[in-house]
Amino acid sequence: MRDTLDTQLNVLTQFQPDLPAAYRDSEVVFLANIDPALQLSVLDQLKGPRLVACDTMNFWLANARPALLRVLERVDLLVVNDEEARELAGVHNIVKAANAILKLGPKRVLVKRGEYGVLAFEPGAMFAMPAYPLEEVFDPTGAGDTFAGGLLGSLARAGANGSGAALRRAIAHGSVLASLVVERFGLRRLWDLSPADIEARRQAFLRLTDFHTL
């Protein structure tokens, strides 16, 4: 047991991502939740991406903060949950926490609040997107990563730098996909998802939140 764990840790600590040549000029990059030292190594291999987004977790906040702070200086979009935002900033109020994080480097901070949706903070602007209220949440696993995937897919397709109207549309798209993925086990709901399914849920989101066009 102890030997197995040591072997696993060795594999993990020896892991050094080596990006294939074709990936090095990626325009949109998502640094998923992993050791910030590896996130830095990935950043160093990239040829000036247009948009870098980043996820992290409490473990790195507590155990690799210096490296994480170096990552944040190079990130456009930080995607964290509310507890991570609080721990990173060292303050409980979520508006204060987000504003403190904006001073660490990220141009925008997205705070995921599970069933309550997402808050997005830009300098001088906030955006709130509720989660879609569902009668059945079959399996919430992967909802946060699906949100991030939809978010970045939308920004990549729009050729956008992750601010303003494009960011809001991307948050809506990520929220739509996350609301669908939890309806079945794992990522199965995404396998047979059609553009019409996505558009139908997007329209439902618009109806859910609309008091602008009344």
Add this chain to the structure above:
Amino acid sequence: MRDTLDTQLNVLTQFQPDLPAAYRDSEVVFLANIDPALQLSVLDQLKGPRLVACDTMNFWLANARPALLRVLERVDLLVVNDEEARELAGVHNIVKAANAILKLGPKRVLVKRGEYGVLAFEPGAMFAMPAYPLEEVFDPTGAGDTFAGGLLGSLARAGANGSGAALRRAIAHGSVLASLVVERFGLRRLWDLSPADIEARRQAFLRLTDFHTL
């Protein structure tokens, strides 16, 4: 001490609201949180109001459920928090809980979620309004009642029956007032509130939530 408590309980149990004649033809009525037997007594004194809204709390759910169910049969708009909705319906999922409550009589159910805002359920439609993210919440006391006051004030002024677009606008107005009242102690923030202050926060709410007009 014991005598004082008994006296207080006697006063409470002997309290029978007797509406002044001028109040009996009120068009819009809010049955605030009190013994459902008294809410029923108030309803019996009214001459066919256009809109009846109702609040309640866990204590009555546990200790006066039969009377409360008789109240709900005569209510247009139930305003409760998420825990009360769950306890009333006996189901955890908030969509299922709201739909179960709609079957008990109320034409609409508004579920307050504190710092996360409000969900409104009508037959076949949902509306989500986030709370305004504030850097300082000085005192949350009275936020729920301020929300209800703003909600009903808006519906009364619009001559509305509490559905559709008028309900959404009313929820926005209640949310605006609630977001202001928590900025100072008690209800003091309301004392010197100007129409311009209210409109400014309403515009901030529109900016906070807008991905409809992009």
